[in-house]
Amino acid sequence: MDSPSAVDFEVVILGAGMSGLCMAIQLQKAGIRDFVVLEKSAGIGGTWWDNRYPGAQVDVPAPAYSFSFAPNPHWTHRFADAQEIHAYQQRLAEDHGLLPRIRLGHAVVEAQFDAAAGRWRLSLDDGSALSARFFVCSTGPLSRPRWPDIAGLADFRGRLLHSARWPADVDLAGRRVGVIGTGSTAAQLVPALAAARARLSVFQRTPNWVLPRMDRRYGRLDRWLVRRPAYAALARHAWVQVLELGRRGFDEGTLARGLMTRTAVAHLRRQVADPTLRARLTPSYPLGCKRIIYSNDYYPALALPQSELVTAPIQAVTATGVRTADGREHALEALVCATGFDTVRPLAGLRVMGLGGQTLDEAWRGGPSAYLGLTVPGFPNLFLMLGPNTGTGHTSTLLFIEPQVGHALACMQRVQREGRRWIAVRAGVFAAQDAAVQQRLAGSVWSHCRSWYRDENGRIFAIWPGFTGEYVRAVRRPDETAYELG
Numbered sequence: 001m002d003s004p005s006a007v008d009f010e011v012v013i014l015g016a017g018m019s020g021l022c023m024a025i026q027l028q029k030a031g032i033r034d035f036v037v038l039e040k041s042a043g044i045g046g047t048w049w050d051n052r053y054p055g056a057q058v059d060v061p062a063p064a065y066s067f068s069f070a071p072n073p074h075w076t077h078r079f080a081d082a083q084e085i086h087a088y089q090q091r092l093a094e095d096h097g098l099l100p101r102i103r104l105g106h107a108v109v110e111a112q113f114d115a116a117a118g119r120w121r122l123s124l125d126d127g128s129a130l131s132a133r134f135f136v137c138s139t140g141p142l143s144r145p146r147w148p149d150i151a152g153l154a155d156f157r158g159r160l161l162h163s164a165r166w167p168a169d170v171d172l173a174g175r176r177v178g179v180i181g182t183g184s185t186a187a188q189l190v191p192a193l194a195a196a197r198a199r200l201s202v203f204q205r206t207p208n209w210v211l212p213r214m215d216r217r218y219g220r221l222d223r224w225l226v227r228r229p230a231y232a233a234l235a236r237h238a239w240v241q242v243l244e245l246g247r248r249g250f251d252e253g254t255l256a257r258g259l260m261t262r263t264a265v266a267h268l269r270r271q272v273a274d275p276t277l278r279a280r281l282t283p284s285y286p287l288g289c290k291r292i293i294y295s296n297d298y299y300p301a302l303a304l305p306q307s308e309l310v311t312a313p314i315q316a317v318t319a320t321g322v323r324t325a326d327g328r329e330h331a332l333e334a335l336v337c338a339t340g341f342d343t344v345r346p347l348a349g350l351r352v353m354g355l356g357g358q359t360l361d362e363a364w365r366g367g368p369s370a371y372l373g374l375t376v377p378g379f380p381n382l383f384l385m386l387g388p389n390t391g392t393g394h395t396s397t398l399l400f401i402e403p404q405v406g407h408a409l410a411c412m413q414r415v416q417r418e419g420r421r422w423i424a425v426r427a428g429v430f431a432a433q434d435a436a437v438q439q440r441l442a443g444s445v446w447s448h449c450r451s452w453y454r455d456e457n458g459r460i461f462a463i464w465p466g467f468t469g470e471y472v473r474a475v476r477r478p479d480e481t482a483y484e485l486g
């Protein structure tokens with residue numbers, strides 16, 4: 001158990017979301033009990049703590065959104081909502097005795113590697129300090145809300161909200177509400193606000209591809225079956241394979257691409273009768289370039305008489321609403337920014353210094369990159385969970401987290417076994433792997449539009465280009481020759 005006064009650990013894990021919890025559980029299973037989890041928020045859950053806007057759900061089937069070692073017999077639907085997922089995380093933490101090892105409300109502001117000691121020296125925002133042999137950054141790629149860069153935003157006198165910081169006390173029923181953004185978040189939020197009879201102005205800069213959401217309620221039989229380990233494993237495996245088929249849809253000229261695009265077009269035609277509105281909702285880039293939306297209620301919510309899709313560009317936010325480039329003033333009582341996350345600088349606010357005092361910001365001048373998304377040359381004993389180029393547009397991030405944890409653990413165990421101070425990826429190995437990933441991404445579907453997968457220079461830094469299976473095989477057991485030890 002973590003003593004509240006302990007300051008020196010074998011492992012410090014930053015972030016108590018899915019990947020931080022998984023790391024902690026696997027450390028315990030491997031007999032490494034000298035660790036602490038630091039979480040900046042007041043509760044565990046990471047993205048599921050942050051994203052509590054009305055309608056928040058996951059868009060991969062729940063069996064694939066559970067860890068292979070922890071099937072969940074409590075899912076009530078194929079697509080779980082944020083509350084159920086948070087309850088799953090809470091149970092994981094309780095069942096594995098993690099709660100005493102999690103320190104809430106703690107943020108690390110500086111991490112410096114001491115090569116002589118082979119330890120990370122961590123400074124926290126309350127002025128205290130910790131040290132750890134290994135430092136696991138599991139802060140998640142979608143943890144820093146991005147506010148839109150729109151003139152006058154600060155002048156708005158109504159309620160200004162970001163979807164990823166939703167206050168519990170807000171009630172928008174019957175109000176005139178503007179929503180900026182039409183990504184996965186907005187597609188969930190808009191129907192929920194419409195159901196609360198909000199009068200909506202949805203400001204769309206770019207339309208998205210929307211596919212039907214094949215949800216269903218799980219009955220008693222489903223819940224009974226999932227308690228049988230063999231069934232749970234089979235159901236999860238089957239969903240993983242189905243999701244993997246969707247990856248084919250990202251490749252030009254494939255049967256899957258054609259089928260998915262035709263399904264999306266038919267879905268729009270079925271749900272939106274007005275051809276003008278349909279045209280404004282039709283993307284001009286290939287399906288998959290931005291994250292695909294799965295929804296049955298987004299289009300119908302937009303087609304309601306009390307909703308308006310606004311496609312004229314936003315000129316400014318005023319004290320009373322939004323002014324668009326066509327000169328219209330949209331009077332609003334609340335303005336919701338569903339404008340996503342700062343993915344290019346996921347660790348902003350944390351200064352990480354590796355060998356020779358080099359900072360991660362300096363190493364990432366050309367954009368974030370890491371060997372298999374996990375390790376960075378010159379930054380020994382540092383492991384990034386869901387790091388650069390490990391994002392996925394077609395499947396569950398949990399499938400990426402589990403082998404990443406296995407990889408990090410094997411590296412730690414090697415250092416311990418061989419009595420060394422540190423382990424770091426070789427610069428040449430990292431460069432070759434990064435170049436191969438970038439080569440595969442060049443000209444890929446993700447290069448055809450603006451999205452959170454790309455930086456300001458167009459480099460795709462967030463997405464894994466291949467199938468999940470490829471990544472799992474590459475990462476699960478570290479190639480010993482890829483690493484040097486000190």
Ligand code: NAP
Pocket residue numbers: 057058059060142148149150180181182183184185186188203204205206291314338339340341450451452
């Ligand atoms: P997002 O995909 O980055 O979408 C942000 C939206 O805001 C886009 O429509 C963007 O328009 C718009 N926007 C940004 N700045 C703007 C500006 N200055 N003026 C006008 N519009 C602006 O963010 P998100 O919807 O929060 O989703 C982020 C990711 O979170 C998703 O891709 C997904 O991976 C994850 N997520 C998952 C689920 C789930 O069900 N599992 C749910 C929600 C989110 P442009 O397209 O023109 O840039």
